Amino acid sequence: MQSPYVLIGNSAAALAAIDGIRRVDRVGKIIVLNREHGPAYSRVALPYFVAGEMTLEDLLIRQRVDYERLGVELMEEAAVTGIDAAARQVQLADGRKIGFGKLLIASGSTCVVPPIRGLDSVPHHYLWTLDDARRMKAAAEKARTAVVIGGGFIGMLAAEALRKLDIRLSIVEMAPQLLPQLLDPEGGRLFAQAVFDEGVTLRLGSTVDAVGSKNGQVEVLLRGGGTLVADMVAVAAGVKPNLSCIAGGPCAASRGVLVDERMESDCVDIFAAGDVAEAKDFLSDERTIHAIWPTAVDQGRVAGTNMAGKKIAYPGSLGMNVVELFNVTLAELGRFREAPGDDVHLLAKAAGGLYRKVVVDRQGRIVGAMYLGDENGVAEMGVIHGMIKRNAPWREFADFKLPRFTYATTVHGRGRTVPVRAR
Amino acid sequence: MKQIVVHQEKCTACRECEVACSFAHEGVFVPALSRIRVNDFYEEQFYLPMTCVHCADAPCATVCPTVAIQKEPDGQILVHEDRCIGCKMCLLACPFGVMGFQPEVGVAQNCDLCRNIPEGPQCVQFCVPEALEYAEVETAAAATQKIYAATIQQSLSTQQ
Numbered sequence: 011m012q013s014p015y016v017l018i019g020n021s022a023a024a025l026a027a028i029d030g031i032r033r034v035d036r037v038g039k040i041i042v043l044n045r046e047h048g049p050a051y052s053r054v055a056l057p058y059f060v061a062g063e064m065t066l067e068d069l070l071i072r073q074r075v076d077y078e079r080l081g082v083e084l085m086e087e088a089a090v091t092g093i094d095a096a097a098r099q100v101q102l103a104d105g106r107k108i109g110f111g112k113l114l115i116a117s118g119s120t121c122v123v124p125p126i127r128g129l130d131s132v133p134h135h136y137l138w139t140l141d142d143a144r145r146m147k148a149a150a151e152k153a154r155t156a157v158v159i160g161g162g163f164i165g166m167l168a169a170e171a172l173r174k175l176d177i178r179l180s181i182v183e184m185a186p187q188l189l190p191q192l193l194d195p196e197g198g199r200l201f202a203q204a205v206f207d208e209g210v211t212l213r214l215g216s217t218v219d220a221v222g223s224k225n226g227q228v229e230v231l232l233r234g235g236g237t238l239v240a241d242m243v244a245v246a247a248g249v250k251p252n253l254s255c256i257a258g259g260p261c262a263a264s265r266g267v268l269v270d271e272r273m274e275s276d277c278v279d280i281f282a283a284g285d286v287a288e289a290k291d292f293l294s295d296e297r298t299i300h301a302i303w304p305t306a307v308d309q310g311r312v313a314g315t316n317m318a319g320k321k322i323a324y325p326g327s328l329g330m331n332v333v334e335l336f337n338v339t340l341a342e343l344g345r346f347r348e349a350p351g352d353d354v355h356l357l358a359k360a361a362g363g364l365y366r367k368v369v370v371d372r373q374g375r376i377v378g379a380m381y382l383g384d385e386n387g388v389a390e391m392g393v394i395h396g397m398i399k400r401n402a403p404w405r406e407f408a409d410f411k412l413p414r415f416t417y418a419t420t421v422h423g424r425g426r427t428v429p430v431r432a433r
Numbered sequence: 434m435k436q437i438v439v440h441q442e443k444c445t446a447c448r449e450c451e452v453a454c455s456f457a458h459e460g461v462f463v464p465a466l467s468r469i470r471v472n473d474f475y476e477e478q479f480y481l482p483m484t485c486v487h488c489a490d491a492p493c494a495t496v497c498p499t500v501a502i503q504k505e506p507d508g509q510i511l512v513h514e515d516r517c518i519g520c521k522m523c524l525l526a527c528p529f530g531v532m533g534f535q536p537e538v539g540v541a542q543n544c545d546l547c548r549n550i551p552e553g554p555q556c557v558q559f560c561v562p563e564a565l566e567y568a569e570v571e572t573a574a575a576a577t578q579k580i581y582a583a584t585i586q587q588s589l590s591t592q593q
Binding site: 022052053054055058063064068071072303304307308311330332333334339341343384385386388389390391392393395396399 | 495496498499500515516518519520521522524525526527528529530531532533534536
């Protein structure tokens with residue numbers, strides 16, 4: 011079997027690549043190799059499924075007919091074990107070989123399995139794939155207490171889902187704060203308070219030594235003493251690029267597959283996009299991985315367009331995240347943790363806003379921002395996002411003459427920006 | 434496509450549009466719930482209503498992880514509330530800050546051009562100074578060009 015376009019993966023990056031290819035080439039056959047089962051689902055929505063707010067059907071972001079309509083063959087349970095660049099073939103686990111004209115590696119990430127003694131011997135749950143979510147949901151239906159190992163993004167999403175099911179939570183995080191990738195220390199402090207106020211047991215700066223079973227429950231032993239006992243354990247120790255398909259070569263990889271600004275690897279006609287690709291960073295121009303949905307979509311689209319023969323360049327990825335957890339909305343953009351030489355501008359606490367911060371580099375351009383509060387401040391972060399992308403100077407934001415408070419803002423507390431401190 | 438065209442120079446910041454929008458969609462007269470917002474600079478007497486512009490290549494739709502935001506065949510950017518999980522990625526992606534969020538329902542919302550109301554956009558219907566118009570964008574662009582051309586023409590003839 012062979013096809014001019016073969017895509018390894020079936021999520022954000024691969025779907026965007028289909029879009030990119032079809033903008034240029036309306037007919038060339040596309041094969042999608044999905045190591046899971048079924049049409050694409052939204053990974054971002056999995057916690058909502060665990061919490062019972064969405065059905066399996068709701069999770070699907072493509073139907074089978076969508077693939078057919080676009081001339082895409084979806085091959086399911088098709089795990090790729092190797093790529094032969096010279097023969098232009100990918101090797102599947104079941105022995106089949108698929109020939110390609112252009113190949114996209116969009117295999118995403120896999121969960122990191124933390125080195126915890128006894129982890130294999132007790133039931134524990136990840137929240138990464140649809141199957142993970144199914145298992146977690148089934149376990150949560152029978153549980154009244156849970157320990158979440160890892161207070162990062164996925165860990166907190168799992169915690170939020172379990173909280174909605176009225177499960178009593180304990181969260182263990184290695185870093186001295188929650189969400190170390192998403193929040194600066196002050197943001198982490200404010201957020202931890204909100205989590206604590208919900209009655210969650212927090213163990214920050216703690217590592218798990220071992221886990222074991224005890225009377226049908228799971229026992230979590232912390233390093234340096236302390237034990238947590240619960241009905242179920244969720245593990246979220248981060249994710250790493252899924253490089254299994256290039257284990258035997260051929261493309262150069264560091265943490266992820268190294269790609270140029272057309273998303274092409276060092277092997278001609280082999281591209282990579284999404285969590286698995288190490289691509290240009292918008293702010294530093296160095297290569298990095300932002301394992302987030304928006305980056306996967308942008309990179310996938312650029313890769314697809316280039317695969318179909320139209321040359322376009324990727325402007326670089328910018329970290330961005332927004333999530334509502336424990337009744338707090340948090341959002342971050344770019345380099346929100348200041349580096350030496352950066353200026354930090356704290357903005358006034360508007361109604362409903364807990365913490366708002368803009369980071370400005372030596373040249374005076376806005377490079378990052380962070381927000382904690384209610385949902386009203388997020389639209390403003392969108393405007394800042396646009397400003398970062400066009401290298402806007404801080405002056406533009408600071409001198410920006412903002413509309414006066416309107417009836418709507420005064421009565422209903424819709425957020426507004428009032429810069430109060432500028433160094 | 435037809436969309437809401439703003440004639441900024443005619444706006445008086447009376448906020449009828451906000452009230453009409455809120456009533457049409459939520460059944461209450463609460464400007465804060467409006468999907469169109471009048472930005473006011475009273476000292477300069479400059480008022481600018483802003484709402485979703487239904488971008489051709491909309492960042493909100495591109496970024497939406499549950500394909501809840503889609504471009505309809507008529508060009509409208511529509512939030513399918515039943516698919517929206519309220520993640521707010523669209524708010525973070527919109528460079529104009531015009532994507533809104535309904536905390537009560539937990540979904541994103543933008544101007545839907547009053548697609549379910551036969552009379553068309555209510556903000557336009559109730560705009561007394563006629564600062565809002567529901568028009569084909571191409572026609573509106575041509576009209577705007579004429580206005581600016583006329584302004585330049587006038588200023589040049591005054592100089593002479």
